[in-house]
Amino acid sequence: MASEREVDQATNTETTGHEWDGIRELDTPMPRWWLWTLYATIVWAVIYTILMPAWPMISSATPGLLGYSSRGALAEDVAMADAVNAPLNTELMNTDLASIADDPDMLRYATSGGRAIFLAHCSQCHGAGAAGVIGGYPNLLDDDWLWGGTIEDISQTITHGIRFEDDEDTRFSQMPAFGEMLTEEEIDGLVQYVLSLSGAEHDAEMAAESAEAFQDNCSACHGEDGTGMTELGAPNLTDSIWLYGGDPEAIHTTISQARYGIMPSFSWGDRLSPADIRKVAIYVHSLGGGQ
């Protein structure tokens, strides 16, 4: 690589003096407009760092003369959305939940808002599609409701939660763990009786022998016919829906160890506004299981 600058004969331009395999490069000066554009961007950059948050300091960056922050911009956007929705929310609070279906516009507003809130606050346990998880998180799409499936019932559940001790108005019930009170044989018999209630495969003899044990131990909450009691959140044992699984092992575990799920209260600590709770309740009600 030679390093001799010379003037190219054809173009009258100086070369860079570098040579690669006989190829030399012209040292064409940068176009003026290009240079000026570069200077303009430098000036712009300086002005920008004065106006906008830019230079990193020990605890935060320089605030910038315009006082912009992305958090502030978000807060502004949220405040703007809240302001737009405020009259609609007031109207929603004044609407009778039972007759919300008669107001298609309000129904659409509530369900679309409710869907967004559901995905943010409820989907962690109940799933994005509201199908729940076997093992304690109820499916909200079916027609079986532990604590009632009208919009008012759903709204009540969301407002105060279930067995959520920080909320005084929470609904509470507790199934006893029968493993401490009954013998293993008695529990096995009860499992067969419970299986018989929903028409599942069972040992008819054992079930018949346990009918009395069921009336003594279980009917107070689950009812004499096993159809449950929504006031106490006691599930219907005669249907096909099993929150913790419907096979003999799962039912055995349920009877001996007891099951009671906990759902947080969404009015507690101002997690959701009353209007937002109504929206979620209306949304959940509209998914096919609402009563």
Next chain:
Amino acid sequence: MTDTSTPPPRLYAAREPIFPRRVSGWFRRFKWWIMVLTLGVYYITPWIRWDRGPELPNQAVLIDMANRRFYFFFIEIWPHEFYFVAGLLIMAGLGLFLFTAALGRVWCGYTCPQTVWTDLFILVERWIEGDRNARVRLWNAPWTAKKVRLRATKFTVWLLIALCTGGAWVFYFADAPTLLRDIFTFQAPLVAYASIAVLTATTFTFGGFMREQVCIYMCPWPRIQAAMMDEQTVTVAYRDWRGEPRGKHRKAEEAADLGDCIDCNACVNVCPMGIDIRDGQQLACITCALCIDACDDVMARIDKPRGLIDYITLEDGESERAGGPHTPVWRRILRPRIILYTVLWSAVGLALVAALVMRSDLAFSIEPVRNPINVVLSDGSIRNAYELRLRNMTGYDRDFRISVTAPYPLELALENEDGLTVSVPADETLRQRIYLTSAPDSPASDIPALDLSLTVEDAGSGTRVSEGTIFNGRQQ
């Protein structure tokens, strides 16, 4: 060794000012009519009213962005029918190919907005500043009060035309009378003012100042046309075998040795592109045919036959030069290329017309809910949910009855509705959640994916549309 004192060739061509002279003749008259027609269509169309009933806009041609509708007289296009727009664009493309193959750059010369508005701007310029010679004098004159006055008048009129042009554009996107009132009362949306400003600026600069530069340097069409034209394409050409050698014909004996071209430069002076057609076919020629008019006028005055500059094909040129005959006009038109373009163009057009005639004024789409794919109900039956989008593409409210056709019984239910009929307001899309449930002992409950079809029927007119979907029973 190369001589070092030779400067490199300049790649930049400085612009020559162009002052097109007034011309009269058949083609000029034809172009005036084209201008009246195209500008008339552009300015008047948004103001045509068309009654579609109380629920829908009564503007004949309207691109309603907010509601995602395109209205064209009796046609209303919804977003899911965008293929109509795609089809029209394909037709426009094929049409351009067809016209270019047959008639060269006839689009450039007659109907291109750049040509039409430049023509209009030159007309205004001529009214205010005079014809070619006066304009050349004014160009070279120092800045006197008169020059300032003339220029100011010209720019004002240009600006008014540009403003009307930009202004007319926005009327295609909103109800024209309402928008006009809003514009003057400063209540129109910002985007309307911005669009008017941008289009006013582009019309003003493109029509007033950039003119032929747009055609030569900005437009891709002059490059594409080279591939689209062939020897049998009609184009504007100079009969050099008849015109050359050119000369002034000062003496009769001298004239005998010369061709018909008297080198009067009339063809050059009228050219809006500032070219000399006698140099042959060139990229800058938009085939506006004004040089034909100018030359015919001169030929008539010196008692020679018209057509020294004329619409001819390259092939005819070769043949004529050798003393041969012209190709008959029908041979130029009935050639495979032209026929192919025509067939393709008509096929797309017919397909669009057929689609337009056969399309239904109700449509729906099914979106099965996939999370979860099914739900077990308390009695053990299995339920699937679907989101339906029902589109009522008419100007009145309608009741749609939904039904299901499946090999095994499935119970249909609508969210928030007691029956199977749902009311869809005029010109709206309704989202409706529906459920299909199969009994626990039904075969459908044990089939992982059962094909079925849903039918939506207009309760009034009986119009029916069916779409297929599946029912998910218990998964194996």
